[in-house]
Amino acid sequence: MFLPDIRFCTVKDLDRIMRVEERSFDSPWPRDLVRRDLSGDTAAIYLGAFGGDIMLGYAALFPCEGGAELASIAVLPEYQRRGVASQLLLGISEVAVALGYGRLRLHVKVTSEGARAFYEKYGFTSIMLKPGYYEGGADALLMESELPLKI
Numbered sequence: 759m760f761l762p763d764i765r766f767c768t769v770k771d772l773d774r775i776m777r778v779e780e781r782s783f784d785s786p787w788p789r790d791l792v793r794r795d796l797s798g799d800t801a802a803i804y805l806g807a808f809g810g811d812i813m814l815g816y817a818a819l820f821p822c823e824g825g826a827e828l829a830s831i832a833v834l835p836e837y838q839r840r841g842v843a844s845q846l847l848l849g850i851s852e853v854a855v856a857l858g859y860g861r862l863r864l865h866v867k868v869t870s871e872g873a874r875a876f877y878e879k880y881g882f883t884s885i886m887l888k889p890g891y892y893e894g895g896a897d898a899l900l901m902e903s904e905l906p907l908k909i
Contacts, residue, residue: 767804774813782832817846825861881908
């Protein structure tokens, strides 16, 4: 397992986050949206995983009804399956607990069996199917776990 440094992100990390986004997703989040989140105009919290000066991945937490939402978690392809996503998930869940949230939710593509298994390993269960949730019409599962996560 690779143990990156986990820290809060600021607007200075925008380019690094966008690099991870663009290399991780077919439809990356818009740069202006991420900039707004990082500038403090929303209640979003971003954590980055760093190996020296390189951002290996990030996770974004948003408040939602009944708890918090892991809105995104992404890791550079060359650092996937090395424990970086696990460290980010555990870090973001600790932040959620510190903020008083009792539940953490996330959306995952129905077809992403590896991602679903990853979240299930930490105690997430599927609670709802959301047809056509993603761009292009892909279905999502809404998954949820009580906090703190089961490690």
